[in-house]
Amino acid sequence: MDRLQQITLEECDAAYGQWLSYGGQAPRYGGRLSRHVKDGNKGIERLKFDNSAVAMNLWNFLLTEEERLREARSAGKKLIGTMKDLGTLPVMVYAHPGLVAFYPDGAWWIPCLMDENDRLLEVADQLGVDGTFCPVRAMLAAFVTGDHFPAPDMLICSVGATCDDFSAIAQRVEGLGNPILWWELPHRRALGHDETGIELPGGACAAKDQIDFVKDEMTRIIRVMADTVGASVTDDMIVHGISEANKVRACLAELRLTIFTADIAPLPALELLVAEMMAIHFCSDRDEVLVVLSGLLELVQQRVAAGVGYLGPDSVRVFWINPVADLRVMNMLEECGGRICGTEYLFTHALDQIPTHIPPREALARMALADPMAGAAQDRARRICADIKRFGSEAVIISRIPGASHCALEGVVIKETIRSIFDIPVVEIEVPPVSDTFQASLRTRLSALIEIAKGQRKRK
């Protein structure tokens, strides 16, 4: 697996066999990637993968999450389905050794991974939640079919400053007989004239009374969780949980920085997206995720030191905003001559270090309020612009989530803010869960963006 290239699933299997024959040690979830196709993940046949063993570990770790959840249940652990907050509650849940957190929200990738063989979108249609909703509607169907994750022992969902699609779909989940503990995340408001804000991870500011309110919500969640699943999470446990989460975040921060600042892209966009997603709930194994990500970081550092990577130094440095429901589109970026140099996948608050100098529930409250979707789109845009400057991005892709209630308007604000500061091209695309019929137009838009960015490079 020495020569750097993106390879097909079939080639992955061959490379994996070769790696084993040279004495490679596979983790317990390791194996040929094609076995996941037999489990139903037919969509991965259409992806292209980084050809390293550590990248295959990453994929194997991702695609075996359901098994881990079932093992955890068999071992007597309680499964907590955390919904929407993307990164905050799992820190608290994993602080207790008898609890495991996962996001049912992650079902939004199932139609892509299973190439719609799961028929989740069809089931969602039948429930009256059609294609005018965000792809997270697959989650509703997954609760109905019960095929994709074990039924959680408890569901906890943030509401308030969250998107309407998710709130509406989560309410339908509850309406189908799945009780949810709703907790309030207030819109991160602008400060009053005489008000002193508290800086949050990531740089935004929040009013003290809002932080106090969310801290009280954290306390309430701990209380209800103890009553519901019999697991009491103490502050000392959370302190430890924060420390462990921060290790994962530090590793990801180093990984992102190394990739974004490298002369040649050391890792494809797709694998980086998967790695970043690991931050929100550790893919159901907080210890192992660090092993997986550390391996990836080591690989990337080796590649940078050796001056090897994908494409070449000529590739256009692209900042990508919002995650895509169809992972193939991330492959398309390299195919069009672009590389990732900056990302904002709606969960930057799950990547920032959680403060350790303050009481732990307050630290989690600050983190929750740092959610880019909790505040004004201008706050989001400011952070994106700071990162564009930091990483020298030459072009921006705003990937709209089809049907999402926030994307159309947020996109306008973010795009206009970027254009007011930088002379770089910005393109908006919309990526459905299975983008077959849109592939040609998406490719055209990405190619045009890359072309324009290269043209501007010459003019500068």
Place this chain on the structure above:
Amino acid sequence: MTSAPSTERSRKKVIYSSPYIPAEWIAAHGLEPNRMACLSYDRSLFVSAPVNVEAGVCPYMRGFINQASSDTRVQAIILTTTCDQMRRGADLISLYSHIPCFLMHVPASWETSGVNRLFLRELERLGEFLVSLGGVKPQPDELAATMRTYDEKRKKLMAQQGMVSGKDFAQKLACFAETGNVTDGREQYVPGEKCIPVGFIGSPLTGNHFDLFDVFSEYGASVAFNATETGERVLPARFDLRRLKDEPMHVLAESYFSSFPDIGERPNNRIFMWMKDRVRDHHVRGVVLIRYMWCDKWHAEAQRFRESLSVPLLDIEIDGEQIGERTRNRIQAFMEGLR
């Protein structure tokens, strides 16, 4: 929070669209509350913005912020977080308009004392914003007096329910929301013997949507209740007059935050129980869900209403324009089915 420029002090109207905003709180500050009826559905996303996006943008939000921001008599705009589109609408206003805009967080959850306190705190913040516009913070007795006045007006208004036609009552509600005035009823309305009673529920009705009452009437229906976001469902409960003197703000917050059931509250089981009661009490034979395109909260629950109500449901999606032929045909078919 932004202070109004002194040159614009002559403007009086404080515009809002959410039923969670207490008109009496604005009036008690000496300003003019106006829950604006959106009449224009300009296709541009925002009149002064160099952008035009239609897909994914709620026509009501678009119409509201376009109309509010282009009205020269508007002193300030108040939006709430009850809907993601309105929340993002506030971002657009702050980016493209000089009109001060206040975004109030209305909690979606309602089962804890903490969110009640949060709503109260948001009302206090709104008060600070109104003062920044030139309003005067009312003394408790002044606020109580204003609340009594509005409470009496709402009592007078509600007394006309069933005495006038569904359309007339809806227009009286809209008039009260916009001006604070209650018009007297004229002759007593008696629906025809063969009229089939139906109930409305859903998004706010504005402008041309009042024609829906006529269309239903044309096909033999009478609208027995209007539980849309501009109907009687969202009127606050009558104030607890015994507590009004001592703690008017608490009474105000309680009445506005927790007295009416809403589709966006979590959990939202109250609205389903409330609807079952209305269907039973008004003997309606069909329910009409009227919702805007891209309104997820109403759209997602259409099927649940259909399954939980004892009568048929017609789900109408409107885009802010006239009532089209397709919608007319669906209404006709629905009414034929109810006969």
